[in-house]
Amino acid sequence: MNKPKFAIEAKQLEKTYKASGKLPAKQALKGIDLQIPAGSIFGLLGPNGAGKSTFINILSGLVTKTGGSASIWGMDIDARPREARSAIGVVPQEINMDPFFTPMEAMELQAGFYGVPKSQRRTEQILDAVGLLDKKDAYVRQLSGGMKRRLMVAKAMVHAPPVVILDEPTAGVDVELRRSLWEYVGELNKAGTTIILTTHYLEEAEELCDEIAIINHGEVIASEPTPQLLKRLDHRSLIIYPKDPLQVVPPALSGVDASIRPDGALAITFRSSETGIGRLIETVREANISIEDLETEDPDLEDVFVEMTKA
Ligand SMILES: Nc1ncnc2c1ncn2[C@@H]1O[C@H](COP(=O)(O)OP(=O)(O)OP(=O)(O)O)[C@@H](O)[C@H]1O
Numbered sequence: 258m259n260k261p262k263f264a265i266e267a268k269q270l271e272k273t274y275k276a277s278g279k280l281p282a283k284q285a286l287k288g289i290d291l292q293i294p295a296g297s298i299f300g301l302l303g304p305n306g307a308g309k310s311t312f313i314n315i316l317s318g319l320v321t322k323t324g325g326s327a328s329i330w331g332m333d334i335d336a337r338p339r340e341a342r343s344a345i346g347v348v349p350q351e352i353n354m355d356p357f358f359t360p361m362e363a364m365e366l367q368a369g370f371y372g373v374p375k376s377q378r379r380t381e382q383i384l385d386a387v388g389l390l391d392k393k394d395a396y397v398r399q400l401s402g403g404m405k406r407r408l409m410v411a412k413a414m415v416h417a418p419p420v421v422i423l424d425e426p427t428a429g430v431d432v433e434l435r436r437s438l439w440e441y442v443g444e445l446n447k448a449g450t451t452i453i454l455t456t457h458y459l460e461e462a463e464e465l466c467d468e469i470a471i472i473n474h475g476e477v478i479a480s481e482p483t484p485q486l487l488k489r490l491d492h493r494s495l496i497i498y499p500k501d502p503l504q505v506v507p508p509a510l511s512g513v514d515a516s517i518r519p520d521g522a523l524a525i526t527f528r529s530s531e532t533g534i535g536r537l538i539e540t541v542r543e544a545n546i547s548i549e550d551l552e553t554e555d556p557d558l559e560d561v562f563v564e565m566t567k568a
Pocket residue numbers: 274275283284285303304305306307308309310311312
């Protein structure tokens with residue numbers, strides 16, 4: 258398969274769930290336009306109910322779209338459904354595995370499901386990559402939560418898809434395991450696999466993803482390279498640690514957006530496109546504050562997220 262420009266491309270993708278019982282119909286996706294570059298680690302962020310799972314489920318074939326189009330690895334999901342779906346591996350949110358199978362058996366079953374010929378199976382290699390080779394013959398019910406989750410990742414890899422989607426993969430996973438999972442995901446990406454992940458851990462998305470799309474109420478409200486997204490928030494903060502902690506903002510600083518932190522430090526928020534730090538420091542000195550130390554704080558994704566989903 259030639260490498261396409263986009264691993265996933267959605268055009269005006271829509272989904273309206275039909276009314277059922279007392280529940281009214283719900284338009285979960287209102288025309289999603291998204292281009293996920295091949296080879297990237299792409300983050301899909303959005304509050305609960307934004308439509309992320311619906312989007313992923315349409316790609317994997319669990320949910321039928323009601324409008325628009327989508328293609329996976331250059332293949333339209335309507336025109337070439339089987340090929341399109343064999344190009345993705347989805348690691349679902351919920352751990353769903355038969356507790357009486359061993360990891361080896363679970364992997365073989367999955368490979369059979371995808372029609373991977375025995376000669377092409379790389380079961381042990383994949384189990385090794387996720388650190389489960391020594392557990393290959395243990396029952397799944399004997400594995401820890403983190404091990405089960407790694408087995409889910411391994412299962413999504415059996416057919417060597419060029420695109421792997423991880424739906425909230427680290428929810429409930431401890432810090433150490435999260436690290437090792439991300440390391441593995443990073444290696445997969447280096448080896449050429451496009452990674453798409455939904456996460457509520459904004460810091461993680463910021464650290465891992467080359468590009469991030471923010472979905473809110475069924476619409477894409479931003480989709481940009483991570484640094485560009487972060488730059489959208491033009492404001493920065495200058496934190497001044499005075500020799501003597503402050504109680505109130507001195508009147509001489511009434512012209513700037515200043516506040517006092519609990520430790521007596523002075524925090525000044527400013528637009529970096531309008532005000533230079535040098536000028537601000539001068540203003541502080543003119544207010545007779547002697548500076549012991551200072552630092553600047555840049556906005557993080559959390560700020561961008563809160564700002565953009567406020568509406
Ligand atoms: N089968 C369904 N029938 C009716 N409404 C649904 C169905 N599945 C999802 N919805 C609704 O569609 C909207 C989008 O849900 P979706 O699960 O896609 O959101 P999400 O962004 O994945 O949220 P989360 O982060 O909580 O998984 C929600 O309002 C949800 O209640």
